[in-house]
Amino acid sequence: MKITFHGAAGGVTGSQHKLESEGASILLDCGMFQGRRKDAEKKNREMPFPARSIDAVVLSHAHIDHSGRLPLLVQEGFTGPIYTTPATIDLCQSMLRDTAHIAESDAVFVNRHRSHETGSDIVEPLFTMADAEATMPLFRPVPYRTPTSIAGGLTMEAYDAGHILGSSSIVLTDGKTRLGFSGDVGRPGLPIIRDPEPLPPVDYLIMESTYGSRRHPQQGEALQRLEEVVKRTIGRGGRLIIPAFAVGRTQQIVLLLHQLINEKRIPPVPMFVDSPLAVDVTKTFRAHPECFDAETAKYLEEGEDPFGFKRLTYVREAEGSKKLNDLRGPFIVISPSGMCEAGRILHHLRHNVGDPKNTVLITGYQAENTLGRKLVNGMKSVRIFGIPTEVNAEIESLDELSGHADAAELIAWMKPTTSALKKVFLVHGEPGESAPLAELIRSTYGIEAISVRPGQVYDLLPVTQKIVHAV
Ligand SMILES: [Zn+2]
Ligand SMILES: [Zn+2]
Incomplete structure (x- = not known):
């Protein structure tokens, strides 16, 4: 397996990682960049690979910074399945339509404004309602704790991430290597939803780091x-x-x-x-x-x-x-x-x-x-x-x-994954948050942790059966 980090790498938004296995390409999330309008707009329009080259998408949860560019992927030619939990599918139905509606009406507003100025280009919405509608039939429900075969000889299994309704952490395996993808990790005791579920041991872990240097006040x-x-x-x-x-x-x-x-x-x-x-x-x-x-x-x-x-x-x-x-x-x-x-x-x-x-x-x-x-x-x-x-x-x-685990909660959450864990890739955090968390992981578990940058590629080689004990 091979992983390339395209979004939420060195920043929080635009979650998108490409996993390659046996000649197939699987996207983990296809999210939208948010923040300074011009930068985000540019990054959102540039899909870093041909959409047709993607065989399947695995979606962690419905938040737009994880799901928001699915209609753009479809507009550019993606026709494969999008695997996610039933509640996430229902949420995406409303949210992607809402995002399309906002994109369309923003474009109308900007164009009306710009038509008074000479020489300015007409703005196209990032995607339209038709693209959002074309995305809906591609969703495939995968309930929690139900191993499911997807492309590239991979099996995926979703666990409740306790972050929002339907949110999941996902384990993918080709039978030799196990990769964990945390998605956004919630916190114990949040109203309405369940607490984050522990993942089984994995060889490699992609983990969020939104609050990698902070401690939240008590929930109650x-x-x-x-x-x-x-x-x-x-x-x-x-x-x-x-x-x-x-x-x-x-x-x-x-x-x-x-x-x-x-x-x-x-x-x-x-x-x-x-x-x-x-x-x-x-x-x-x-x-x-x-x-x-x-x-x-x-x-x-x-x-x-x-x-x-x-x-x-x-x-x-x-x-x-x-x-x-x-x-x-x-x-x-x-x-x-x-x-x-x-x-x-x-x-x-x-x-x-x-x-x-x-x-x-x-x-x-x-x-x-x-x-x-x-x-x-x-x-x-x-x-x-x-x-x-x-x-x-x-x-x-x-x-x-806050719907995100803080540093101590992330360290506790990842513990069950660590018995043979070789490397942690930290995503979904500003560098000031992911760097201290990487250090904390090294000092707590003696495991290598990397704050990834956009475009970085790593081979996920099978780990020989050596047991590394957590400290
Ligand atoms: Zn989220
Ligand atoms: Zn997020």
């Missing part, structure tokens, strides 16, 4: 922190604006707010989930109780809808979204995108970040150069839709809800 504090932020904001008569990924984070926050309301710990103010995608995705969550943890399953058993309650309104139409600006008095709105890069959250931020009564609550990882990162970094003036906007609102982060 999320509810209390959320309670404090809600009370403080409402006490000022302000609005609480929560940028959140439509998949996962939105449903987690809804569940926590539900709990706080049930326990009468916060006043009953109006709450909104403002996103057509979140509406669809929440339906998908309801359809996959097999992925829930015990606590969420109990809610369902007791006949309660964990994702809906009296004070909460889901807003699908753009008109309803605009009307929120005219509401008087405090309210809470949850809206994507989670990194404040696109979507309805931009309108809410534009209307609300100038007022010191309001709070913006950041709930997840913010990639370099995103608006979310600038807010977290405390910038007092930011550009929203290109317009300089003053930031006076309180900016808070709820890191407790």
